[in-house]
Amino acid sequence: MADLKLLALDQDDLGVISAHMQDSVFRVGELSYDARHRQFTAIVNRFVWEEADRRRKGYERRRSVISFKRVEAVRSLGVNRQDAEGVYCLLAIRFEQKDDGPDGTIELTLAGGAAISLDVECIEVQMLDTGGAWATERLPAHPAD
Numbered sequence: 001m002a003d004l005k006l007l008a009l010d011q012d013d014l015g016v017i018s019a020h021m022q023d024s025v026f027r028v029g030e031l032s033y034d035a036r037h038r039q040f041t042a043i044v045n046r047f048v049w050e051e052a053d054r055r056r057k058g059y060e061r062r063r064s065v066i067s068f069k070r071v072e073a074v075r076s077l078g079v080n081r082q083d084a085e086g087v088y089c090l091l092a093i094r095f096e097q098k099d100d101g102p103d104g105t106i107e108l109t110l111a112g113g114a115a116i117s118l119d120v121e122c123i124e125v126q127m128l129d130t131g132g133a134w135a136t137e138r139l140p141a142h143p144a145d
Contacts, residue, residue, distance in 0.1 A: 003129035011095050017127050018093040023047040023140035029084030033074045040068040040118055063132035070121035078114030
């Protein structure tokens with residue numbers, strides 16, 4: 001399978017990236033915010049959903065990077081930022097528009113009720129696989145509420 005390289009400039013594009021990033025896992029130490037360049041980045045182990053139906057045996061994860069640009073502020077809820085080894089699972093990425101402009105908040109919804117909120121000037125998100133694929137037998141599952 002070819003490495004994915006995706007760009008989101010609107011809510012529809014962001015929905016596509018969200019679908020590909022669902023069930024990605026990451027460590028807190030793999031998150032970074034560069035205030036000077038207004039960029040928030042996460043290095044994740046992405047579950048390869050686009051191949052899950054085609055594989056007869058097992059599944060795959062890939063090392064990926066997602067970058068959010070034009071970030072003005074970062075907040076988190078339920079994330080222990082002091083524990084660099086703490087592992088979190090990304091469930092969805094959503095955008096809440098502020099008034100009529102292109103600015104708003106991108107929310108990364110995490111398992112266990114945690115979240116990371118990014119106040120952004122506009123949607124500008126890049127996701128790319130950086131290689132390092134490996135097999136996994138585990139299909140992510142979400143208990144019914």
